[in-house]
Every structure is written in C-alpha cells, then in structure tokens.
Amino acid sequence: MGSGRWNSATYTTLRSTRTATAHSLGVAPMSVDFAYSQEAELTKKIHPNLDPLRINRKPAGILESRDSAEHPESNAVMVCFDVTGSNYHNAVAAQLKLPNLMELAHKYLSDPQVAVAANDDYNVVGANCIQISDYESDIRIDEHIRNVWLVGKGGSNSGESYDLLMYLAARKTALDCFERRNRKGYFFMYADEPIFDHVSAPQVQAVFGDTIPADIPIETMIEDLKRTYYPFVFWPSNSPLTDSRRQYVRLFGEESVFTLQHPDLICEQIGAIIGLNEDRVTQDGLAADLESVGVGESDLARIAGSVRTFRRRITLP
Numbered sequence: 001m002g003s004g005r006w007n008s009a010t011y012t013t014l015r016s017t018r019t020a021t022a023h024s025l026g027v028a029p030m031s032v033d034f035a036y037s038q039e040a041e042l043t044k045k046i047h048p049n050l051d052p053l054r055i056n057r058k059p060a061g062i063l064e065s066r067d068s069a070e071h072p073e074s075n076a077v078m079v080c081f082d083v084t085g086s087n088y089h090n091a092v093a094a095q096l097k098l099p100n101l102m103e104l105a106h107k108y109l110s111d112p113q114v115a116v117a118a119n120d121d122y123n124v125v126g127a128n129c130i131q132i133s134d135y136e137s138d139i140r141i142d143e144h145i146r147n148v149w150l151v152g153k154g155g156s157n158s159g160e161s162y163d164l165l166m167y168l169a170a171r172k173t174a175l176d177c178f179e180r181r182n183r184k185g186y187f188f189m190y191a192d193e194p195i196f197d198h199v200s201a202p203q204v205q206a207v208f209g210d211t212i213p214a215d216i217p218i219e220t221m222i223e224d225l226k227r228t229y230y231p232f233v234f235w236p237s238n239s240p241l242t243d244s245r246r247q248y249v250r251l252f253g254e255e256s257v258f259t260l261q262h263p264d265l266i267c268e269q270i271g272a273i274i275g276l277n278e279d280r281v282t283q284d285g286l287a288a289d290l291e292s293v294g295v296g297e298s299d300l301a302r303i304a305g306s307v308r309t310f311r312r313r314i315t316l317p
Contacts, residue, residue, distance in 0.1 A: 004138030071111035076185030104271025261302035
C-alpha cells in the first residue's frame with residue numbers, strides 16, 4: 001500500500017457525485033458518504049479493509065509505511081478517531097476537511113502516508129472496538145474514512161479502548177521513516193474519556209489475534225509508542241471530563257495534549273502541529289498557511305490559541 005498520489009480535485013469530483021446521488025435519493029449526504037455504517041449496523045462487522053485481524057495475514061504480518069520509487073521519503077501519519085456516542089462526528093468532520101489535511105501534510109512533509117484508525121470501547125462492542133486502515137498516499141484515505149463504522153456506542157464504565165490504539169501503533173506497524181532515517185511517525189488521537197491503566201492480554205488476542213504473556217501497564221505502552229511516533233492527544237473543549245485531560249497530561253506530558261475547540265478543526269490542527277514540529281512554519285507564519293486552505297479568522301484564532309505553547313520535539317538524524 002502507499003502507492004498513488006493525493007489529488008484534491010479527484011476528491012472534490014467524487015464528493016460532488018455522492019452529494020448529487022444523495023439529493024436524487026432524497027437522503028442526507030452523510031447517508032451516502034458513510035453508507036458502510038448502515039450496512040455494519042446490520043452485519044455487526046467492521047469493513048474488511050479496516051479489520052485489525054487482517055494485519056497478521058499480511059506477508060510481513062504488520063502494517064507498513066514504506067519508501068518506493070514513487071515515494072522515496074515516506075512519512076507516516078496515523079489519525080485516530082473516537083467513534084463512541086456523539087464523538088463519531090469527528091470522523092465525519094475529518095472526511096469533509098480531508099483536502100485541508102492533505103494539502104498541509106504535503107506542505108510540511110515529504111511523501112506523507114496516512115493511516116486512519118477508530119476506537120470504541122471493548123467492554124461494550126467487543127472486538128469491533130478497533131478499526132485500522134493501511135497507510136495510504138491517495139484517494140484511498142478518503143475511502144477508508146468513509147468505511148469507518150460510526151458505531152456511536154461507548155458505555156458508562158469511565159474509559160474507552162485508547163490503549164488498544166496505542167498497542168496497534170507501537171506493536172503492529174513498521175515505518176521506513178524511522179527505520180531508515182530515524183524520523184518518527186505522527187500519532188494523533190482524539191480522546192475525552194479516561195485511558196485504561198493497562199492493555200489487556202485477552203483483549204489483544206480478541207482484537208489483533210496476538211498472544212502476549214501478560215497485561216501491559218499503560219505507561220510501558222506509551223513509552224513503546226513514543227519510540228517510533230510523536231504522540232499527540234486532542235481533548236475537546238466542550239468536554240466536562242477535565243479529569244481525563246489531567247490524566248493525558250500526566251501520561252503524555254503537557255506538550256502532547258491539545259484542546260480541540262471544534263471537531264471541524266481537527267484536520268487543520270493536525271496540519272498545524274506537523275508544520276510546527278517539522279520547523280516548516282513559525283507561529284507567526286501559521287495563519288497564512290491555514291488561510292490558504294480556507295480557514296476563517298475566528299477559527300485561525302482558535303487554532304493559534306491551542307498551539308501557542310507548542311514546543312518542537314523532532315529529532316533529526
């Protein structure tokens with residue numbers, strides 16, 4: 001995977017076609033854009049291209065972000081959505097703003113390859129709690145987002161399966177940017193509930209088909225993740241769960257936790273963080289780059305406020 005090139009014009013054409021189809025059917029565009037969610041509600045199955053169990057069936061038994069003649073300097077970006085309850089609207093927002101993310105990613109990174117992941121809560125939906133695509137460089141990124149099952153479940157057990165997303169990134173991926181050039185990938189995770197204090201061995205078996213000798217303390221899992229990725233957590237500004245944000249800061253560090261002012265800004269905020277971390281844009285110059293992809297004045301202020309204290313952490317070879 002990872003072949004091809006992103007083209008915003010192709011995205012726009014395909015989206016316009018789907019919108020016209022929705023109008024002709026008298027349904028909301030979202031019903032066509034995220035048609036697989038309706039099928040999944042009946043079958044209770046993750047889309048085959050997002051099923052984490054498929055990873056072990058791959059030739060290398062792992063998700064790969066690799067260099068090629070077409071993409072000689074690949075850079076991995078994993079974007080994770082919480083699709084519980086009302087949070088699934090973040091995936092919808094990201095699908096609408098995907099051209100902004102890709103234009104900013106290409107501005108700040110060579111050969112970006114994007115994987116789309118989603119989580120629910122294992123305690124509520126079982127092995128369906130994790131969805132993950134391959135790393136892609138072209139319109140398939142849009143296809144993967146639209147094939148995410150917007151489960152909308154979650155539970156009242158004060159936690160979601162963010163720990164399994166971290167296991168996925170740390171133990172189930174291989175990145176040429178890291179292995180060949182000592183450049184970490186990017187891991188972005190939207191979260192509003194507490195993170196469980198360990199990765200459960202039985203859950204890892206059920207979701208990924210992996211046998212691990214024992215549960216993994218969450219601190220150990222995060223350290224494993226940080227070895228190959230720069231992890232960033234988005235906490236929604238309208239969440240009453242301020243204790244969750246404090247936990248994220250304790251586990252990841254203040255520099256890795258950002259307040260997301262509105263779900264519609266998730267793609268632009270990801271782009272801003274990449275640009276600042278890569279030292280491809282300054283705080284003062286960020287507004288012009290965001291304006292170039294259509295971000296309005298009020299949203300510019302929201303993003304600027306969120307990343308104002310950002311500290312660059314990239315390690316160059």
